[in-house]
Amino acid sequence: MINTPPPPREEPVPGGQRPFVELTNVSLTYGDFGEGLLALQDFHLSVQQGEFTALVGPSGCGKSTTLKLISGLRQPDSGGVIVAGKEVSKPLKIVGMAFQNPTLLPWRTSLDNVLLPLEIVEPHRRSFRKERARHAERAMALFEKVGLKDVADRFPWQLSGGMQQRVSLCRSLIHEPDLLLLDEPFGALDAFTREDLWDTMKALWEEQRFTAVLITHDLTESVYMAESVHVLSARPGRIVHSQRIPPELRRDRDARFSPAFADAVYQLRQHVGHAQEDPV
Amino acid sequence: MNRRKLRQALSPWVTAFGFFAIWEVACLAFDIPQSILPSPIDSVRAGIEFWPVILSASMQTLYTTLVGFFLALVVGVALGALVGSSQAMYRATNPLLIGFNSVPKVAMVPVLVMWFGIGSVPAILTAFLTAFFPILANVATGIATLEPELADVLRSLGAKRSVILRKVGLPRALPYLFASLKVAISLAFVGSVIAEMVASDGGIGYLLLTASSSFRVPLVFAALLVVGVLGILMYLIADLIERRSTRWATRGGGSL
Ligand SMILES: Nc1ncnc2c1ncn2[C@@H]1O[C@H](COP(=O)(O)OP(=O)(O)OP(=O)(O)O)[C@@H](O)[C@H]1O
Ligand SMILES: [Mg+2]
Numbered sequence: 208m209i210n211t212p213p214p215p216r217e218e219p220v221p222g223g224q225r226p227f228v229e230l231t232n233v234s235l236t237y238g239d240f241g242e243g244l245l246a247l248q249d250f251h252l253s254v255q256q257g258e259f260t261a262l263v264g265p266s267g268c269g270k271s272t273t274l275k276l277i278s279g280l281r282q283p284d285s286g287g288v289i290v291a292g293k294e295v296s297k298p299l300k301i302v303g304m305a306f307q308n309p310t311l312l313p314w315r316t317s318l319d320n321v322l323l324p325l326e327i328v329e330p331h332r333r334s335f336r337k338e339r340a341r342h343a344e345r346a347m348a349l350f351e352k353v354g355l356k357d358v359a360d361r362f363p364w365q366l367s368g369g370m371q372q373r374v375s376l377c378r379s380l381i382h383e384p385d386l387l388l389l390d391e392p393f394g395a396l397d398a399f400t401r402e403d404l405w406d407t408m409k410a411l412w413e414e415q416r417f418t419a420v421l422i423t424h425d426l427t428e429s430v431y432m433a434e435s436v437h438v439l440s441a442r443p444g445r446i447v448h449s450q451r452i453p454p455e456l457r458r459d460r461d462a463r464f465s466p467a468f469a470d471a472v473y474q475l476r477q478h479v480g481h482a483q484e485d486p487v
Numbered sequence: 488m489n490r491r492k493l494r495q496a497l498s499p500w501v502t503a504f505g506f507f508a509i510w511e512v513a514c515l516a517f518d519i520p521q522s523i524l525p526s527p528i529d530s531v532r533a534g535i536e537f538w539p540v541i542l543s544a545s546m547q548t549l550y551t552t553l554v555g556f557f558l559a560l561v562v563g564v565a566l567g568a569l570v571g572s573s574q575a576m577y578r579a580t581n582p583l584l585i586g587f588n589s590v591p592k593v594a595m596v597p598v599l600v601m602w603f604g605i606g607s608v609p610a611i612l613t614a615f616l617t618a619f620f621p622i623l624a625n626v627a628t629g630i631a632t633l634e635p636e637l638a639d640v641l642r643s644l645g646a647k648r649s650v651i652l653r654k655v656g657l658p659r660a661l662p663y664l665f666a667s668l669k670v671a672i673s674l675a676f677v678g679s680v681i682a683e684m685v686a687s688d689g690g691i692g693y694l695l696l697t698a699s700s701s702f703r704v705p706l707v708f709a710a711l712l713v714v715g716v717l718g719i720l721m722y723l724i725a726d727l728i729e730r731r732s733t734r735w736a737t738r739g740g741g742s743l
Contacts, residue, residue, distance in 0.1 A: 275639070278639070278643045279643070280639055280642060280643060298642045298643050298645065299643060300643075300644060300645035302643045302644075303643075304636075304639060304640050304643050306636045306640075308634070308636060310634055310636045310637040310640060312637075312655065312658070312659075313735045313736070314658050314661075314733075314735040314736075323654070324644050326654065327641060327644045327645065327646045327650055327654070328644045328645055329645060362735060364735070378640075379640075382644070388643075390636075
């Protein structure tokens with residue numbers, strides 16, 4: 208049924224550099240003893256330093272699981288996970304994360320929510336109290352970029368869903384992580400807010416050039432945001448198709464309405480279709 | 488204040504007044520003897536007559552209740568945090584805790600008397616034993632229901648378990664804790680009074696016992712009224728603290 212060739216194991220590596228994130232031959236089973244659920248099998252993925260990558264695939268195929276492996280929140284049963292040249296064996300500390308649900312703390316103002324990572328992550332943790340003013344300044348600068356300047360003192364429940372998600376994105380970036388993991392952060396937003404946030408996110412990425420892995424159900428989003436898009440098969444997840452997106456498709460909003468953009472989405476769509484018709 | 492608000496503010500008083508009015512009228516209408524059911528006015532009169540006794544008894548009960556309650560608060564929060572922050576711990580302790588909670592605390596009073604003799608200590612410990620379980624259960628629930636994504640965010644920043652507990656777990660459990668305090672303080676009070684009835688030489692419970700055994704029924708009812716009023720007072724204090732400290736949990740609203 209699958210008429211696409213198996214995905215290349217390694218992306219062509221520019222400059223002979225090792226990938227920043229590299230998963231090889233990874234398998235993971237949830238639960239133990241016999242009735243376990245095989246979430247990922249023989250999974251390969253590599254992401255270059257500073258690259259924006261998107262993962263798409265049917266629901267329950269193991270996308271969130273992949274992020275847990277990359278961030279070290281879970282260890283694979285077999286296979287290797289290497290991030291920044293090191294084997295991942297415990298939760299990494301260079302990661303920012305954002306989810307579909309903003310997961311803000313309702314008893315903290317937006318500003319204090321964004322500052323939370325700095326209270327926890329080394330080396331900021333030790334000097335947090337002393338340097339709070341400086342950190343707050345940085346947070347405000349970030350707020351300014353995402354259009355949140357006026358809501359710093361408000362509590363999450365006083366904000367709209369889109370604003371909460373912006374705060375959550377700021378929180379994931381405040382400690383300047385090398386690796387940003389996004390699990391459908393735009394999924395629950397209305398279409399207009401989502402498009403605004405795409406541009407916000409892109410501007411931040413273009414400025415800071417962190418490595419990003421975005422999970423999404425929205426193919427338009429994946430093509431617009433990511434330099435390369437990987438399609439996963441149904442569970443147990445494997446990458447069945449990888450596609451590089453030419454930069455001109457991601458240039459601006461209008462590019463989304465060009466025929467070439469529609470083509471790219473269509474191509475991806477076909478592979479997602481295959482993934483769903485072919486449960487292994 | 489508009490009329491609707493005024494009506495809302497007055498309604499509990501009207502209800503209470505109505506209740507006592509019906510009671511009074513019933514006593515008069517059916518000519519119920521004082522030795523069976525004294526009317527509210529008779530009870531209050533007895534209360535005024537014996538006020539020094541009632542006051543010192545109330546103070547004693549208040550003291551045992553509050554000491555027991557604060558013990559329950561400290562132990563309940565500590566154990567609740569412990570049980571709530573680990574699945575394994577929860578699984579391991581849950582049956583024991585449920586079993587413990589099912590034992591009527593009155594049944595333990597004789598044991599406490601055996602150990603500590605007649606006096607304040609059994610009352611304090613009974614108050615503690617009745618009150619600490621709801622606190623423990625609520626704090627554990629508050630901590631255990633932390634969103635897994637939020638825990639992931641913190642863990643991926645290198646947060647240790649203790650840090651997650653301090654930054655998120657405990658603040659998150661506060662509304663649960665305060666909700667349980669209202670229940671717990673009433674339970675502590677009930678525990679105290681019961682223990683005083685079984686084994687004490689002071690307090691409202693002891694007063695109730697001695698008054699009823701000497702057939703001073705109006706005094707019994709006066710003491711019961713005082714128990715009710717004290718119960719309301721303590722509930723109100725717990726309620727006030729709750730509303731002051733966790734406004735975020737009700738999103739600034741406060742009612743359905
Ligand atoms: N903690 C867990 N325990 C047991 N099974 C799990 C656990 N987490 C995920 N799974 C299972 O593993 C599979 C992959 O889950 P995962 O969350 O990675 O899917 P996903 O691709 O992110 O799905 P979605 O797009 O719906 O978010 C699913 O079948 C899910 O039921
Ligand atoms: Mg998911």
